[in-house]
Amino acid sequence: IGHFDVYQGPEPGYAEQVYLFELFGDPADGRTLAMLRNRGGAKAVVLRFNTSQLPAFTLWKNTGGRREGYVTGLEPATNYPNARPFELARKRIPVLPVDGRHVAETTLELHNTRDSIAAVEQETQQLQAQGAPQIFPRPGEPYAPEV
DSSP, rough: OOOOOOSSSSOOTTOOEEEEEOOOOOOOOOOOEEEEEOTTOOEEEEEEEEEEOOOEEEEEEEEEOTTOOEEEEEEEEESSOOOOHHHHHHTHHHHHHTOOOOOOOEEEEOOOOOHHHHHHHHHHHHHHHTOOOOOOOSSTTTTSSSO
């Protein structure tokens, strides 16, 4: 858990890792972001979304060898990737009426200047200033079944 935010080079046999987050959103409108930045700080991808529309966030990491795939996923959602009954019991799966819908907006940005990346990092710091993170070293309630 201590290295969720660091990526190493390809590692054949790497076991996929899944991290569950409840992100801080802007107090006024719920907007938040997730950024994936390269080590040099010159390139980044930023995913923006609203925590009132998509309150759950999952980071998927699979840094296996080239044949296995080296991939990450930044996934905002209405619920976490648990079994449906578990998520339904915690009221995280929207139940829509016939012809109902759930609208959620996401924005994907590509950044290739240190100045634009620094501006996003400053936004991130402002969001993080809302409180200290709570880190759970093992899966458990209310985010995942106890292991």
